[in-house]
Amino acid sequence: MSTAPPRRIPLFRRLAATAAALALPVAGLIGLAGPAQAAASATATYTKVSDWGTGFEGKWTVKNTGTSALSSWTVEWDYPAGTQVTSAWDATVTSSGTHWTAKNVGWNGTLAPGATVSFGFNGSGPGAPSGCKVNGGSCEGGTTPTDNPPSAPGTPTVSGLTENALTLSWPAATDDKGVKNYDVYRNGTKLTTVTGTTHGDSGLTKGTTYTYTVTARDTADQTGPSSAPLSVTTPGGGTDPGPGPDPGARVKLGYFTDWGVYQRNYHVKNLVTSGTAAKITHINYAFGNVQNGKCTIGDSYADYDKAYTADQSVDGVADTWDQPLRGNFNQLRKLKAKYPNIKVVYSFGGWTWSGGFGQAAQNPAAFAQSCYDLVEDPRWADVFDGIDIDWEYPNACGLSCDTSGAAAFKNLMSALRAKFGSANLVTAAISADGSNGGKLDLADYAGAAPYVDFYNVMTYDFFGAWDAKGPTAPHSLLTSYTGIPIAGFNSEAAITKLKGKGIPGSKLNLGIGFYGRGWTGVTQDAPGGTATGPAPGTYEQGIEDYKVLKTSCPTTGTVAGTAYAKCGSNWWSYDTPATIAGKMTWLKNQGLKGAFFWEFSGDTAGGELANAIHTGLQ
Known part of the structure; x- marks a missing residue:
């Protein structure tokens, strides 16, 4: 048997190329309509969608009010000094001083009479737009709107x-x-x-x-x-089935890795001894493989064959040689007996094993059938409450590149929902690339949303030592900050983009990493320093568990909602109980479903990071 883990990470191993691409103008833009035509044929309306104190989301909606089609559009406005656009989607946004210009991208320039199109952006600063023009004319055909949108109502x-x-x-x-x-x-x-x-x-x-x-x-x-x-x-619905969190509460989900039982010596029983089992709602068991268009077992020995001694077992009872099910699956069964409210979901794919999804997408119904047959195998059907798809990434590049098309992910999730039905969970881990034209724009996540119970948005691994010389930057930042290497690579940008596509916050979980990413050869404490390579780690260069970093390299500062640390020439970024508390407050203010984390074994023996999520979501 192999003990090498099917690695989920790194997720953004193409930063320099992406940064270069983002700096280029969108090709193929059609020439702008003349001002005389535009003034009478289009309007533009601004909406501030949300404001979280350190930034905001804005949206412009362009409407063709004329009698003939528009072939292109341009919206211009001014912001006062100190207010700016930090990232945008569905338009190419540029600036000259305090003057901002947004032009249609190649696919959304044509507007039939009466039709509308919107583009969105994230910004910082307190100012409101003024001097709006669309295709050279006033945004209202004569009078530029100057009133501000209403405030948020109070909490219901x-x-x-x-x-x-x-x-x-x-x-x-x-x-x-x-x-x-x-x-x-x-x-x-x-x-x-x-x-x-x-x-x-x-x-x-x-x-x-x-x-x-x-x-x-x-x-x-x-x-x-x-x-x-x-x-x-609402009241009613039966009595409390036993210990564990309320199943109707926010999602508090952790990944359990099958390979963790080897070198890491982390077992299902650790969820009990750490106190974590009483503070979570879901476990994603990682990973099943995807081969020849089908769901397959990832590690049969760890999954259902490894014999546990009494001291290693959740209930203190040793496995026997002839019992029908052993391994992690049997330990998860015992855990659910103690904590009936915990849902266990079988996760397939991950960073290493996502290459098989392209073939699976060629016949979604056959793939869904194979997954159902495996998840609902009579030997462990009672263990699992559904399926999770961790495709990195549909119609984009991860460890390998997929070219199955923008609709492939939607088709796959639709087939899984049809097969697994409403009684089972169907979920997916998805990219957090909030950049303009990035991974979230390449697959139909909005179209797939009706078929999933929730998305786990992988809001970590934005930056890391795969860029060996830096610049140093936090890997799990919540918001943007001055000097961020790539615009749109932060949690807030990803969540805002997904909401902008029509996916409700109640279907989105914020991701937390129980580990840090780091460089060595760094001389400055603040982010943005140069490096000579990845910092040494216990299992892999450039990555280390929180339980190690909290004492070996304590934090020296915070930025963009997360922490960083410099010790000697090493520089690390990671989340702490304090930064997690801040993220949970932000999550609740955004109306998100909950939080999830990668992965249990990176936490302390007392489960302090899992407890921070639990406490923050109460």
Whole structure:
């Protein structure tokens, strides 16, 4: 048997090429319409979608108000000094001083009469746009809008809660021209528009958790940022099945690796002794392989053959030579007996084994059948509660490059949902490349979203010592910062881009790394330093577990929501309980489903990082 792990990481081993590509203008842009034509044929409307204090998301919507098709569009505006665009999607955005220009990309320039198109961007600073022009004319055909969108309404509260109904109330938003109405969202989907500050919701299911947010619209029909989310669980639905977290709570998911039982000596029982099992909701078991268009076993010995002694076993009972199931699968069965609320999901692919998905995508139904037959094998059918697809990456490059097309991922997830049905979880780990034209733009993640219970957005491994000479940069940064090597490579940009594609926050989990990435030969403490190569690590150069780094190289600073450390000539970045607490607050403010992490064995013996996630999501 082999003990070499099928590695998930690194995820972004193409940074220099990407940076160069992002610096180039989009080819094939059609010439702009003349001002005389444009002034009478197009309008542009600005919306501030969200504001998280250190940055914001903006959106422009261009509408063809004429009687003939537009072949291209350009939107221009001014920002006051100190406000700027940091990343953008669905348009090519450039600046000259405080003047900003956005031009259509190759596929969205043509607009039929009455049609609209939107592009979005992330920004920093407090200013509002002014002097808007579209194709050389005023954005409103004469008067440039100067009013700001409304503020966020206050956090909703609930009253009159029953098994199938409730009443929401919220503090009013404010606006310089007046609030016209409010849009009410449940689990990320718009429910209704109301003129007051209350709404009665009915037809709910007992014992079910729902998340509500509210946005305000002003008299100019501008939409302000969302309120903070309210999560409420309807009563009923049976009694508590036993110890463990509430299954209706936010997702707190960790990856358990089959190869961890070897050199790392990390076993399912460690989830109990560390106290982690009582603080998680899901386990992704990694990894199953993808071969010849089918799901296959990853490591049969670790998965279902390894015999556990009594002291290694979850329940203190040793395996026998003739029992039908041993290994990790049997230990997970025993764990679920102690913690019935934990869901165990079988994850397939990963960094090393994603090369088989291209062939699988040629016959999604056959692939789904093979996965179902393996996950629901009678020997361990009770162990698993669904399937996770970790395809790195659809229609893009990871360890190898896939050319199956933008629709392949959607087709695969649709087939899996059809086969596994609504009683099983169907999830996927996806890229966090928020750059313009990056991995999130190359596959139809929005089209696949209806078929998944949630996406695990891999918001780590943005930067690392595969760029041996640096610059040093945090691998799991939450937001952008001055000097970031590649725009769009941060958690906030990825989540914002996915939301902009129509995927609700209630289907997105934020990723946390229980490890650090580092360089050696570094002389400066702050990010942006040069290096000579990867720092030494226990199992691999350039990477080290948190449980080691917390004492061997304590943090010396924080940037963009994560921590970094310099010890001697080594420079590391990693998350700590404190930075995780900040990320959990951000996650909740964004209305996300929850958090997940890679992976259990990087935590301390007392599970302090898992506890930080648990505490932060209470």
